Amino acid sequence: MPVDPSHLPKAEFFGLLPDEFHALVARWGWPKFRAKQVRDWVYQKMVTDPRSMTNLSKHDREKLLDTVNFESAQIIRRQDSNDGTRKLLLAWGTANAETVMIPDADRRTACVSSQVGCPVGCKFCASGLNGVKGNLTAGQIVEQIYALNRILSAQQERITNIVFMGMGEPMSNYANVMKAIRILHDPQCLNIGARRITISTVGVPSKMRELAKEDLPLNLAISLHAPSEPLRRELIPWAEHFSLDEILGAARYYFDQTGREITLEYILLSGVNDQAEHARQLAKLCKTLRANVNLIRYNEVESLPFKRPTADDVVTFQNILRNAGVNAHVRKSRGRDIDAACGQLRRNEQQSEDQPVQISV
Numbered sequence: 001m002p003v004d005p006s007h008l009p010k011a012e013f014f015g016l017l018p019d020e021f022h023a024l025v026a027r028w029g030w031p032k033f034r035a036k037q038v039r040d041w042v043y044q045k046m047v048t049d050p051r052s053m054t055n056l057s058k059h060d061r062e063k064l065l066d067t068v069n070f071e072s073a074q075i076i077r078r079q080d081s082n083d084g085t086r087k088l089l090l091a092w093g094t095a096n097a098e099t100v101m102i103p104d105a106d107r108r109t110a111c112v113s114s115q116v117g118c119p120v121g122c123k124f125c126a127s128g129l130n131g132v133k134g135n136l137t138a139g140q141i142v143e144q145i146y147a148l149n150r151i152l153s154a155q156q157e158r159i160t161n162i163v164f165m166g167m168g169e170p171m172s173n174y175a176n177v178m179k180a181i182r183i184l185h186d187p188q189c190l191n192i193g194a195r196r197i198t199i200s201t202v203g204v205p206s207k208m209r210e211l212a213k214e215d216l217p218l219n220l221a222i223s224l225h226a227p228s229e230p231l232r233r234e235l236i237p238w239a240e241h242f243s244l245d246e247i248l249g250a251a252r253y254y255f256d257q258t259g260r261e262i263t264l265e266y267i268l269l270s271g272v273n274d275q276a277e278h279a280r281q282l283a284k285l286c287k288t289l290r291a292n293v294n295l296i297r298y299n300e301v302e303s304l305p306f307k308r309p310t311a312d313d314v315v316t317f318q319n320i321l322r323n324a325g326v327n328a329h330v331r332k333s334r335g336r337d338i339d340a341a342c343g344q345l346r347r348n349e350q351q352s353e354d355q356p357v358q359i360s361v
Contacts, residue, residue: 010069013042014146015139015179018188028063036188042070043189046153073143085334088147092140095133097167099144101152101159102334108152109161112144114177115168120202120238122225124269124298124306127167135173141180145190159190163198165221165265169238171204171211178214185216194218200265202238203247212257220254221263221294222247226273227281235273248289255290262291268314269298270307279317283324292327299333 011024018039025035037055041047048070050061076096077089084103089096097113116133118125144166149158162184164170170177181197184190198219201208211220226232233239251262266282268274286293295318298308309317314330321328 008067010067012072012137012139013048013068013070014142014183015137017179017183018186024068030060034060038064039188046150071143071146073140073147075147081334083334086148086151088144090140090144090147095136095140097136097140097144099148099166101148104332107161108148108157108159109163110145110148110159111163111166112141113166113168114141114164114170114173118168119172120169120236122202122223122236122238124235124267124301124304126301126304132168132172135176136168138176138179138183141176142183142190145184145192149190159192161196161198162192163200163221165198165200169202169204170199171201171207174207174210181216181218198263202236203242203244203250205242205246205250208247208250209253212254217258217260219260219263220251221265222251223267224264224282225267225269227278227285231273231278235269248285251291252289262289264291264293265296266293267296267298268309268317270309270313272306274309274313274317276316276320279320280324283321283326286321286324286326292329293321295328295330297330297333 013021016024018035021039022032022035025038026032034056038053041053047053050056050064050068050070053061053064056064073090073092075088076091079087081087086101088099090099095116097116099113100111102109102111113136115135117131118127119132121131145159145162152158164177177199181194181199184192184197185194194216195218197216198221199211200221200223202223208220211218223236224232226235229239229244232244254260255262264282264286266273282293295314297314298306300306300308318328318330
């Protein structure tokens with residue numbers, strides 16, 4: 001029995017690679033250049049309403065309206081910091097996720113989410129306080145960057161860099177994250193260089209090794225946060241799944257295959273992992289691989305006991321690393337006057353975490 005086309009789900013534009021969109025319009029009998037015209041409207045002119053795509057016929061515009069979803073997210077909350085940071089809470093039905101734009105000189109970096117919530121459960125993080133509700137699709141990941149570009153377009157600016165450091169563990173949503181990256185990287189779409197894209201993981205060795213074979217010079221960051229196995233397992237419950245030695249072995253493999261130096265992300269928690277002994281342990285660990293260290297002063301989360309370290313402790317920690325020959329930098333704190341901590345805006349907005357969240361996977 002033939003299927004009524006009106007009952008078929010619409011294609012999600014932001015989840016389609018160029019070849020996939022070409023194949024779609026070819027089934028409609030459209031010439032290949034028509035797909036390029038649509039992509040130009042969306043990615044270059046920031047137009048997602050087919051009715052405004054004036055070089056398409058009325059029939060073609062109606063076809064797009066009937067069969068393709070363009071922007072599907074709602075901005076349910078926006079926060080603007082005095083330092084220029086912009087934070088959005090996007091919703092797709094009852095699923096929501098945060099995305100952030102961080103300005104720095106001529107860079108406009110998007111910090112994007114890969115999941116609704118987070119499975120890792122770091123003791124100091126708001127993202128995983130209620131676990132993970134599901135994966136974001138490739139299209140939902142790409143749409144985060146598009147939403148930020150819409151805001152930046154008022155100043156004729158665009159996202160230049162992307163870090164997968166928002167909600168979720170990217171390696172737990174590997175297929176969707178990699179498809180999103182290929183769409184973001186494609187010159188026919190957002191044309192963001194692979195060297196400007198960073199994937200941050202708490203450490204999933206098998207996926208780290210798989211990433212090394214993707215033939216993309218992506219940056220790999222490891223959310224370390226502790227220089228020893230016992231302290232790391234205390235702070236990061238997920239750490240019980242993979243030993244630190246396994247993770248560092250996969251990191252060395254990634255460097256050997258790609259030539260890309262690893263970044264170790266280290267959130268400094270006052271009195272927990274920010275003392276001189278921890279810095280010396282971290283320096284010793286860094287000698288085992290090609291890595292640089294990003295030190296991050298903790299952004300407090302209401303209801304959690306962890307505190308932001310003092311400036312003196314941060315400087316002392318950094319100096320110990322540098323004196324040991326480690327390339328260590330202190331990341332600037334951004335968005336301190338808004339819900340700066342990852343997952344905090346979503347947590348504050350959510351009416352009831354106990355309600356099941358439905359998302360497409």
